[in-house]
Amino acid sequence: MAEILLNAARMRALEQAVMVSGLVSGRELMERAGRGAVAAIETEWPGPGTMPRRAGVLCGPGNNGGDGFVVARLLREKGWEVEVFLYGDPEKLPPDARTNYELWSKIGEVHNLPEEHTEDPLLYVGRPDLWIDAVFGIGQTRALPDAVVDVLHRIGGGSSDRAAPVVAIDLPSGLSSDSGKPLQAFRPAADLTVTFHGRKPGHLLADGPACCGNVRVVDIGLGSGGNLPSGWKSGQAAASGETTRAEGRMPLVRLISAEDVRALSSKELGHKYDHGHALVLAGPMGRTGAARLSARAALRIGAGLVTVAAPGSAMMECAAQLTAIMLRRCDDGAALRDLLDDSRLNVVCLGPGLGTDKRAAGLVEAALASGRTCVLDADALTVIAGHESLFAALHGSCVLTPHAGEFARLFPDIAERLNAPEEATYSKVEAAGDAASRAGCTVLFKGPDTVVADASGCVALNAAVRERAAPWLATAGTGDVLTGLVGGLLARGLSPFDAACSATWLHVEAARAFGPGLVSEDLPEMLPHIFASLNTSGC
Numbered sequence: 001m002a003e004i005l006l007n008a009a010r011m012r013a014l015e016q017a018v019m020v021s022g023l024v025s026g027r028e029l030m031e032r033a034g035r036g037a038v039a040a041i042e043t044e045w046p047g048p049g050t051m052p053r054r055a056g057v058l059c060g061p062g063n064n065g066g067d068g069f070v071v072a073r074l075l076r077e078k079g080w081e082v083e084v085f086l087y088g089d090p091e092k093l094p095p096d097a098r099t100n101y102e103l104w105s106k107i108g109e110v111h112n113l114p115e116e117h118t119e120d121p122l123l124y125v126g127r128p129d130l131w132i133d134a135v136f137g138i139g140q141t142r143a144l145p146d147a148v149v150d151v152l153h154r155i156g157g158g159s160s161d162r163a164a165p166v167v168a169i170d171l172p173s174g175l176s177s178d179s180g181k182p183l184q185a186f187r188p189a190a191d192l193t194v195t196f197h198g199r200k201p202g203h204l205l206a207d208g209p210a211c212c213g214n215v216r217v218v219d220i221g222l223g224s225g226g227n228l229p230s231g232w233k234s235g236q237a238a239a240s241g242e243t244t245r246a247e248g249r250m251p252l253v254r255l256i257s258a259e260d261v262r263a264l265s266s267k268e269l270g271h272k273y274d275h276g277h278a279l280v281l282a283g284p285m286g287r288t289g290a291a292r293l294s295a296r297a298a299l300r301i302g303a304g305l306v307t308v309a310a311p312g313s314a315m316m317e318c319a320a321q322l323t324a325i326m327l328r329r330c331d332d333g334a335a336l337r338d339l340l341d342d343s344r345l346n347v348v349c350l351g352p353g354l355g356t357d358k359r360a361a362g363l364v365e366a367a368l369a370s371g372r373t374c375v376l377d378a379d380a381l382t383v384i385a386g387h388e389s390l391f392a393a394l395h396g397s398c399v400l401t402p403h404a405g406e407f408a409r410l411f412p413d414i415a416e417r418l419n420a421p422e423e424a425t426y427s428k429v430e431a432a433g434d435a436a437s438r439a440g441c442t443v444l445f446k447g448p449d450t451v452v453a454d455a456s457g458c459v460a461l462n463a464a465v466r467e468r469a470a471p472w473l474a475t476a477g478t479g480d481v482l483t484g485l486v487g488g489l490l491a492r493g494l495s496p497f498d499a500a501c502s503a504t505w506l507h508v509e510a511a512r513a514f515g516p517g518l519v520s521e522d523l524p525e526m527l528p529h530i531f532a533s534l535n536t537s538g539c
């Protein structure tokens with residue numbers, strides 16, 4: 001199954017559908033959520049034996065608070081000393097949360113956390129072993145009230161050196177479920193986040209991974225809704241009746257995984273021309289390294305043939321460095337048009353080390369006018385950002401691979417919205433989707449949370465965070481390698497969306513397989529190892 005990240009609206013819809021079907025009540029779902037949270041706590045921190053443990057449970061005014069009352073009751077049943085605090089009016093709790101408030105009230109006290117005179121929960125709990133943050137979950141769309149920020153500060157839920165661990169129920173309070181951005185200046189932090197049915201985009205995007213700590217998913221019996229069959233690919237969201245960007249709502253986000261690339265590890269028998277021919281455009285003498293890195297990556301990922309096209313001044317430099325990769329001279333846009341008369345050249349990669357001068361603009365123009373499948377990166381993106389006519393010439397067979405700075409040059413208003421504090425629920429997923437629909441092509445928006453979006457509304461996320469973190473990718477030239485990986489997969493015939501998804505996953509896996517000390521040249525050389533391990537481990 002492909003993992004779909006459930007945005008808040010979709011999670012609500014799933015819960016509603018299950019409750020309306022009569023298969024399970026909201027109260028039972030809440031009980032399962034609380035039970036799952038307690039089990040996750042016991043797994044994360046196996047107890048010291050017979051010693052009673054002590055927890056402070058902070059509950060909010062909605063169903064997230066309801067989960068908190070369940071957790072409090074179940075911990076008490078297990079012998080924990082538990083103090084419970086409520087932010088909100090018990091009379092206004094929704095029905096299931098109210099029921100659990102009443103169940104808890106039979107066995108323990110509920111301390112009020114009034115807005116005006118925030119009490120210090122530490123006074124009640126002394127030295128707790130654990131804090132439970134059940135103030136807000138997927139219902140939060142606006143900044144935390146100051147009183148709640150105050151309390152979370154006191155328990156250390158915003159700093160890394162807190163005295164007792166914090167367990168967030170569903171999400172740390174103050175974090176947007178859809179964007180992974182804090183909803184206010186206070187940046188919440190938890191050691192463990194227990195979420196239900198499936199991960200939400202906010203667990204993996206932006207600040208989410210740093211705020212959430214370990215994320216454990218609890219099955220509360222909502223069935224397989226939200227997951228899509230393996231092999232689910234671009235375009236199928238609309239066909240399956242799922243929400244897409246094209247419908248103007250938050251898209252379904254698929255997590256990119258090994259499943260996306262397993263089929264790539266075998267090259268079907270055939271002639272080298274059956275696997276495409278990528279043309280990589282180089283910049284002037286002294287700047288060809290970037291294009292050579294792209295070319296090497298394109299060849300390693302399985303393009304049948306790769307040619308570097310360099311200006312006359314750089315021919316000797318390239319010739320001295322290339323072996324399996326071919327070399328052609330290409331001084332300007334006219335020369336590129338001539339080269340592209342050869343229809344076997346099915347992909348053009350341009351941008352790394354290209355420069356931003358007249359030659360570069362001519363090459364970008366010729367590449368786009370040819371209608372060829374193109375990967376545009378680095379300098380090519382800067383050139384496009386500076387020429388409206390080139391932006392307008394982008395077409396459905398293009399892949400743009402901007403990092404945040406390049407994205408802001410190409411789509412300044414979208415980037416501004418993404419970075420505006422008052423737009424905390426606007427996510428990188430939506431930003432990439434808006435950019436793709438404006439450009440009319442696939443956009444691979446780089447980062448530890450790389451988002452791939454196409455103009456039809458399909459979106460996927462490659463999360464290189466926590467256990468999949470690859471900090472070694474922050475070194476010169478790794479972006480040039482990614483350009484070549486996308487180009488090589490396009491040459492092999494993958495669609496722009498699929499090529500971008502697979503390339504970004506392999507890029508991270510290559511970095512992880514090499515580890516510390518990585519330089520960009522190492523990345524393509526790790527691919528045989530990755531393909532071999534995909535075949536043998538079935539990971």
Ligand SMILES: NC(=O)C1=CN([C@@H]2O[C@H](COP(=O)(O)OP(=O)(O)OC[C@H]3O[C@@H](n4cnc5c(N)ncnc54)[C@H](O)[C@@H]3O)[C@@H](O)[C@H]2O)[C@@H](O)CC1
Nearest residue numbers: 026029030033062063064136137138139140142143144170
């Ligand atoms: N029956 C269900 O629907 C289930 C819900 N579950 C829990 O319920 C949560 C969602 O519950 P709710 O929809 O009640 O939402 P929350 O409990 O997240 O928020 C409650 C309400 O608080 C208000 N609010 C949000 N942000 C606020 C802010 N900054 N300041 C003041 N008020 C704010 C909103 O009106 C929101 O509806 C999930 O995250 C999950 O923990 C689970 O128990 C599973 C079953």
Ligand SMILES: [K+]
Nearest residue numbers: 133136169171
């Ligand atoms: K919470």
